[in-house]
Amino acid sequence: MPGSPITPRRLAIVGVCVLSLVVCTGLAWWQWQRFESATGSWQNLGYVLQWPLFGLFPAFLFWRLRRLRAQHSGPPAEQPAPEPPRVVAPRRAPVVQDDVDDELAAYNRYLAQLNAADQERR
CATH class of the missing domain: 1.20.5 (Single alpha-helices involved in coiled-coils or other helix-helix interfaces)
Structure with missing residues (x-):
C-alpha cells in the first residue's frame, strides 16, 4: 500500500477526517468557553476533553480498516490438510x-x- 496513487476516494477520506477534526475542535473550544462562563459546569469540561477524541475517531477508523485490509490481502496461509471423517461405532x-x-x-x-x-x- 505504500506508494499507492492518490485517488478521489482517498482525498474524500482525508477531507472527512480533517473536517471532522476541525468541527470537533471548534465544539471543544465552544465547550471550554461555556466552562469558563458563570453558568459553566464540570460537564462542559468533560465535553472539552471528549470532542477532540470524537474528531480523531474517523481517522482512527480509516487507519484501522486499512491495516485490517492489508493483513487480509497478504499471502494466504497454509491450510492444514483436512482430517479424515471419524467413524463412530454404534452405541450399545x-x-x-x-x-x-x-x-x-x-x-x-x-x-x-x-x-x-x-x-x-x-
Missing part, C-alpha cells in the same frame, strides 16, 4: 440388572428403549 444399550429392584429395573428398561429409539432416528 446398557446392561440392565433386573435382580436389584423390579421397579427400578422396569424404569431402566424403559430408558434403554427410549435411547435405542433415539439412536435409530439419528
Whole structure:
C-alpha cells in the first residue's frame, strides 16, 4: 500500500477526517468557553476533553480498516490438510440388572428403549 496513487476516494477520506477534526475542535473550544462562563459546569469540561477524541475517531477508523485490509490481502496461509471423517461405532444399550429392584429395573428398561429409539432416528 505504500506508494499507492492518490485517488478521489482517498482525498474524500482525508477531507472527512480533517473536517471532522476541525468541527470537533471548534465544539471543544465552544465547550471550554461555556466552562469558563458563570453558568459553566464540570460537564462542559468533560465535553472539552471528549470532542477532540470524537474528531480523531474517523481517522482512527480509516487507519484501522486499512491495516485490517492489508493483513487480509497478504499471502494466504497454509491450510492444514483436512482430517479424515471419524467413524463412530454404534452405541450399545446398557446392561440392565433386573435382580436389584423390579421397579427400578422396569424404569431402566424403559430408558434403554427410549435411547435405542433415539439412536435409530439419528
